Amino acid sequence: MTEDELEQAVRETFARRVAVAHPLAADPAGLAIRRADRARRRRTVAGLALAAVTAVGISTGIAQLGQQPGRPTHPxxxxxxxYASPLPNxxxxxxxxxxxxxxxxxxxxxxxxxxxxxxxxxxxxxxxxxxxxxxxxxxxxxxxxxxxxxxxxxxxxxxxxxxxxxxxxxxxxxxxxxxxxxxxxxxxxxxxxxxxxxxxxxxxxxxxxxxxxxxxxxxxxxxxxxxxxxxxxxxxxxxxxxxxxxxxxxxxxxxxxxxxxxxxxxxxxxxxxxxxxxxxxxxxxxxxxxxxxxxxxxxxxxxxxxxxxxxxxxxxxxxxxxxxxxxxxxxxxxxxxxxxxxxxxxxxxxxxxxxxxxxxxxxxxxxxxxxxxxxxxxxxxxxxxxxxxxxxxxxxxxxxxxxxxxxx
Structure with a gap:
């Protein structure tokens, strides 16, 4: 999977799970991707692979959270x-x-x-x-x-x-x-x-x-x-x-x-x-x-x-x-x-x-x-x-x- 495809998959997963009538001021998907980007710049090729696996794991974990019995529609x-840094702007x-x-x-x-x-x-x-x-x-x-x-x-x-x-x-x-x-x-x-x-x-x-x-x-x-x-x-x-x-x-x-x-x-x-x-x-x-x-x-x-x-x-x-x-x-x-x-x-x-x-x-x-x-x-x-x-x-x-x- 390419980096662009991975980013798109993460955005689509967050969109399905936290989309609401009035959007949140925060963009969790964008936040996760920006953090992955910063990690890729800091790490070697081995670190790149680890960041990709981590991003997929975060996406999968949130998807499972929304599927568990008794959870709200918007988890x-x-x-x-x-390692977070100030948000843009x-x-x-x-x-x-x-x-x-x-x-x-x-x-x-x-x-x-x-x-x-x-x-x-x-x-x-x-x-x-x-x-x-x-x-x-x-x-x-x-x-x-x-x-x-x-x-x-x-x-x-x-x-x-x-x-x-x-x-x-x-x-x-x-x-x-x-x-x-x-x-x-x-x-x-x-x-x-x-x-x-x-x-x-x-x-x-x-x-x-x-x-x-x-x-x-x-x-x-x-x-x-x-x-x-x-x-x-x-x-x-x-x-x-x-x-x-x-x-x-x-x-x-x-x-x-x-x-x-x-x-x-x-x-x-x-x-x-x-x-x-x-x-x-x-x-x-x-x-x-x-x-x-x-x-x-x-x-x-x-x-x-x-x-x-x-x-x-x-x-x-x-x-x-x-x-x-x-x-x-x-x-x-x-x-x-x-x-x-x-x-x-x-x-x-x-x-x-x-x-x-x-x-x-x-x-x-x-x-x-x-x-x-x-x-x-x-x-x-x-x-x-x-x-x-x-x-x-x-x-x-x-x-x-x-x-x-x-x-x-």
Whole structure:
């Protein structure tokens, strides 16, 4: 088989397996071929033959993945190449600072921002990400390894990318559903057909994947330590924990948890639960060692039913949507004082999108007008509320996406 025939065979195989109504921003076939081309340039004639065999093996493996019983029509593609280089047309790092508004304190170098297809970093870099596509959320990876970027849901599923500090972009997952990342950025879980998959992230590769069958409506929503936090059904309360090292998923006894905001550093889950008489949404701290049994519950704040919010890096604070005096607001909740009279304070306009906390205890999020809101805990405790600061460089319908650091 000639090299041209081999390339055409690889492209046709990928096209049959991952073609969808709305094409992915990534081109897995082209990516695989470009990597094979680079390998051929680096190796001798013997290396050429080995690269050809490897390319055929990758194509055959993905074809078999799509043919296995219980797999989705459009299988998840797991990619990772320790020799990958920046994708074509990637704009290199530029020494341009992210937009700022000194009056509001936005963009003071505390968090990175995704502005459309640009990643503006705290060090003043602007990395253009033409192949990543619309992002839903992102977080920094540990040890300065870069950023993990989760794509917005599409008919083809979601994608997971790693952006390295020097600007190289690597596609780790394509066609996955409901991607969840751990606080430290070292673990990832996703839904694939009738299974839940959990794996580690090492460098620019997804490794050591484990699988378990799950009910039709079950999706991963986060991690509590090494356990995957799973919502059993989108239409009914109830969550459980899957510990891959202990075997398949078990339903568990929790039938009260409605939504999850996140976890504290010790693995305790911060969630909305249905409690009280009459039933209402309350805040609860769930113990992962006792099948998510509530360790503490507070029904003081009026919580929003969208579940938007985030837990601070130290686990002390929750910023979440709710209502105060009949008005929708973002609320700052002291999780160490659930149930106390002054444990909840209005902090700013309602949250739209992800909340990113800094290790120093400052929160960032976007509001309904695509402004960037900076919430300083000390000022909120002093009675001040934050407002959104305008951010330049955004297209119509886009919002700034603040990027949390590993562990936040």
């Amino acid at each position: 998840t593609v797991v990619l990772g190449d320790p 990637l704009t290199p790092t530029l020494p341009v600072a992210p937009p700022t508004d000194p009056a509001q304190g936005a963009g003071r170098g505390e968090v990175d921002l995704i502005l459309g297809t640009v990643l503006a970093t705290t060090s003043g870099q602007r990395l253009t990400l033409p192949d990543v596509g619309p992002a839903e959320r992102a977080q920094r990876l540990p040890d300065g390894a870069g950023w993990a970027v989760v794509g917005a849901p599409t008919a083809a599923g979601q994608a997971l990318w790693v952006v390295q500090p020097h600007g190289a972009v690597h596609l780790l997952l394509a066609g996955a559903r409901d991607i969840a990342l751990s606080r430290d950025g070292r673990q990832v879980a996703w839904r694939e057909g009738g299974e839940l998959v959990a794996a580690g992230i090492v460098g620019i590769q997804v490794v050591a994947a484990a699988r378990t069958p799950v009910p039709a409506g079950a999706v991963p929503v986060g991690f509590a330590g090494d356990a995957v936090l799973v919502r059993l059904d989108a239409d009914r309360p109830g969550h459980t924990l899957w510990r891959p090292a202990q075997g398949p998923l078990k339903s568990g006894g929790d039938r009260a948890t409605v939504r999850v905001y996140g976890t504290r550093p010790d693995g305790v889950v911060v969630a909305q639960v249905s409690a009280g008489t009459p039933r209402r949404l309350c805040l609860a701290l769930l113990d992962p060692t006792r099948d998510l049994a509530p360790a503490q519950t507070g029904c003081g704040p009026t919580l929003g039913d969208d579940g938007r919010g985030g837990v601070s890096a130290d686990g002390r604070w929750l910023l979440a949507n709710g209502r105060v005096g009949g008005e929708d607001r973002a609320l700052l909740v002291d999780l160490d004082r659930l149930g106390a009279t002054r444990a909840v304070r209005p902090a700013g306009p309602p949250v739209h999108g992800p909340v990113a906390w800094t290790p120093e205890g400052t929160a960032y999020y976007s509001d309904a007008r695509a402004g960037l809101v900076r919430v300083d805990v000390s000022r909120v405790l002093a009675g001040e509320e934050s407002s959104g600061a305008p951010v330049s460089g955004l297209g119509d319908g886009q919002r700034p996406i603040p990027v949390g650091r590993a562990g936040s």
